[in-house]
Amino acid sequence: MQQLQVTDLHVEFGGLRAVDGLTFNVEEGEILCLLGPNGAGKSTTLDLICGKTQPTGGSIRLNGTEISQMLEFHRARLGIGRKFQVPSVYKDLTVAENLSVAISKRPGIWSALSRFALSDVREAGAILERVDLSSKSNELAGNLSHGETQWLEIAMLIAQDSKVILMDEPTAGMTIQETERTAEIFRSLSASHTLIVVEHDMSFVRTVADRIIVMNRGAMLAEGSIEEIESNEDVKTAYLGH
Amino acid sequence: MTSKFHYDLIALVIFAIVIAFGVPALMNYDGFELNTFARYLALAIASMALALSWGTAGLLNLGQAATFGMGSYAMAMHLKLRASDGLPDFMGWNNVSELPLIWVPFESLAFTLLAGLLIPAFIGGLTAVFMFRARIAGVFVAIITLAFLVAFQLLVINQQGMTGGQNGLTGLAQLSLPGWTVDPYSTGFYYLVAGCLTVALAIGVYLTHSKFGLILRAIREDADRTRFFGYNVATYQTAIFCLSAALAGWAGMLYTMVLEFASPTYMGVSFSLAIVIWCAVGGRESVIAAALGAIIVNMLEGRLSDVFVEGWHLMLGVIFVLVVMFMPRGIYGVITETAKRLHHPKRRHRKTDLQSSSTKQLETGQES
Ligand SMILES: Nc1ncnc2c1ncn2[C@@H]1O[C@H](COP(=O)(O)OP(=O)(O)OP(=O)(O)O)[C@@H](O)[C@H]1O
Numbered sequence: 258m259q260q261l262q263v264t265d266l267h268v269e270f271g272g273l274r275a276v277d278g279l280t281f282n283v284e285e286g287e288i289l290c291l292l293g294p295n296g297a298g299k300s301t302t303l304d305l306i307c308g309k310t311q312p313t314g315g316s317i318r319l320n321g322t323e324i325s326q327m328l329e330f331h332r333a334r335l336g337i338g339r340k341f342q343v344p345s346v347y348k349d350l351t352v353a354e355n356l357s358v359a360i361s362k363r364p365g366i367w368s369a370l371s372r373f374a375l376s377d378v379r380e381a382g383a384i385l386e387r388v389d390l391s392s393k394s395n396e397l398a399g400n401l402s403h404g405e406t407q408w409l410e411i412a413m414l415i416a417q418d419s420k421v422i423l424m425d426e427p428t429a430g431m432t433i434q435e436t437e438r439t440a441e442i443f444r445s446l447s448a449s450h451t452l453i454v455v456e457h458d459m460s461f462v463r464t465v466a467d468r469i470i471v472m473n474r475g476a477m478l479a480e481g482s483i484e485e486i487e488s489n490e491d492v493k494t495a496y497l498g499h
Numbered sequence: 500m501t502s503k504f505h506y507d508l509i510a511l512v513i514f515a516i517v518i519a520f521g522v523p524a525l526m527n528y529d530g531f532e533l534n535t536f537a538r539y540l541a542l543a544i545a546s547m548a549l550a551l552s553w554g555t556a557g558l559l560n561l562g563q564a565a566t567f568g569m570g571s572y573a574m575a576m577h578l579k580l581r582a583s584d585g586l587p588d589f590m591g592w593n594n595v596s597e598l599p600l601i602w603v604p605f606e607s608l609a610f611t612l613l614a615g616l617l618i619p620a621f622i623g624g625l626t627a628v629f630m631f632r633a634r635i636a637g638v639f640v641a642i643i644t645l646a647f648l649v650a651f652q653l654l655v656i657n658q659q660g661m662t663g664g665q666n667g668l669t670g671l672a673q674l675s676l677p678g679w680t681v682d683p684y685s686t687g688f689y690y691l692v693a694g695c696l697t698v699a700l701a702i703g704v705y706l707t708h709s710k711f712g713l714i715l716r717a718i719r720e721d722a723d724r725t726r727f728f729g730y731n732v733a734t735y736q737t738a739i740f741c742l743s744a745a746l747a748g749w750a751g752m753l754y755t756m757v758l759e760f761a762s763p764t765y766m767g768v769s770f771s772l773a774i775v776i777w778c779a780v781g782g783r784e785s786v787i788a789a790a791l792g793a794i795i796v797n798m799l800e801g802r803l804s805d806v807f808v809e810g811w812h813l814m815l816g817v818i819f820v821l822v823v824m825f826m827p828r829g830i831y832g833v834i835t836e837t838a839k840r841l842h843h844p845k846r847r848h849r850k851t852d853l854q855s856s857s858t859k860q861l862e863t864g865q866e867s
Pocket residue numbers: 270273275293294295296297298299300301302342
């Protein structure tokens with residue numbers, strides 16, 4: 258089933274066409290990797306899907322529902338989760354508190370008023386274990402290393418449990434072992450989630466991607482499996498041309 | 500729950516015991532002194548209410564005095580009607596011949612008590628909806644609430660026939676509850692105010708440790724990030740504004756009972772800024788600390804303003820500047836940081852390391 262349908266998407270920033278007529282679909286349970294040189298419009302594409310940026314044209318459908326004009330928190334409630342390129346966790350909150358914020362199946366104030374700050378986290382202890390942060394659950398997120406911060410945000414997205422998860426450069430700053438571990442986590446996530454992953458690390462992409470889209474100057478340059486992409490002449494020139 | 504919650508509960512219990520037993524004993528149950536202290540306790544409610552919106556949610560409400568004033572006038576209107584045969588005296592002096600419609604329901608005590616909470620909550624909520632739907636944040640919240648305060652005070656002063664204008668509402672009756680006429684110089688009244696403060700603090704402690712309080716802290720740090728988790732940030736901000744306004748209204752009602760009059764100076768800019776100072780001195784992150792801040796500053800004011808009649812406001816300003824510069828988290832910050840240092844003497848050392856490069860962070864992380 259097509260979970261996400263992006264059709265003829267456009268956005269301009271003062272004359273710069275950051276995304277220019279982009280069309281693609283994502284299947285349920287698929288891991289789609291977005292590649293492309295710096296400034297290709299990968300992060301902007303994710304911004305448009307999650308509602309951080311409003312498109313100047315085109316349509317975005319989630320399970321058939323048009324979401325491109327919705328406010329970001331409505332899209333989140335419908336099942337879009339986002340990890341940002343610059344790790345965005347709450348530095349003044351502890352690891353456990355960060356996770357509790359992310360557990361947002363009931364985002365209304367009445368539900369929030371009727372439970373303690375960490376009531377939900379106890380059920381989610383396994384998630385911290387998975388990213389090796391259980392020993393730091395009372396640590397302020399601001400005291401974590403860069404790699405740990407990346408993992409905390411990944412843990413938050415697992416806890417948020419969105420249908421469609423948008424990951425912007427999740428392995429940046431991670432060691433090789435950490436990257437491998439992340440690939441494993443992503444593969445297991447794809448059993449019940451759909452992922453769009455922006456990534457520069459080709460060995461990571463090789464392990465996780467079901468399909469790859471290469472972007473250049475806001476448009477799609479190539480689409481296909483890893484072998485198809487690696488042998489594509491246009492892709493080679495786009496990367497070398499930069 | 501968390502250890503922080505335990506500490507707050509212990510602090511609340513100690514605080515309640517001190518104001519219930521310690522303070523009255525220290526004052527030899529003297530009616531006049533207890534009345535003075537009850538005044539501080541009423542102001543402490545206004546201060547802890549500000550801590551909820553400013554400390555927890557990061558919304559600096561400079562219009563706190565407006566909602567305080569609404570509560571204060573609600574109570575004063577009721578007590579004025581109780582003190583008058585028919586039309587309140589000042590209305591006659593202003594050529595008002597018939598009781599204005601909005602005064603009529605204040606004959607009822609139940610209505611008055613509800614109005615003293617709900618009118619501030621409603622007005623606070625209205626301002627909040629207007630601001631937060633438009634995603635106004637930061638210093639603009641302070642400017643808008645300050646502008647609202649100034650406009651509201653002007654309105655109250657100008658409607659002389661209805662509000663007593665510059666003179667406020669004086670010559671009030673004592674509140675009569677079923678079976679109890681509340682004398683503001685009695686021990687019973689002191690306990691009424693102390694009880695109200697304790698309940699308000701318990702509500703505040705629960706709110707800050709609930710998931711609601713957690714989401715507010717998340718919003719304070721990064722409102723946009725919080726929206727991407729599906730939270731309607733404007734609703735949360737509006738809710739805490741309403742709650743804070745209702746608590747301020749509650750404080751205002753008690754304040755009128757303590758002083759036995761209501762004055763438009765309660766809605767003044769300098770009073771509103773004073774609340775900010777109490778809250779900052781105590782520590783805006785904790786409702787108990789903010790309440791303490793109000794009590795401490797007002798006790799100082801009580802002692803020092805007799806001695807330095809002219810200089811007191813200057814001194815208050817200097818205290819504020821010093822607090823902002825040297826203890827930005829207030830007394831609360833000093834206490835928690837000291838406690839942390841005693842618990843983990845090595846912590847300081849690690850913190851400085853964390854400021855260096857990220858590779859260094861990894862190394863120190865493995866060391867410890
Ligand atoms: N809010 C904005 N305002 C103006 N220009 C923007 C904005 N966001 C992105 N851009 C521009 O749009 C283009 C695409 O940026 P984008 O961040 O999507 O690239 P990217 O593919 O994610 O690159 P990278 O690999 O460096 O992260 C860039 O030229 C960028 O400067």
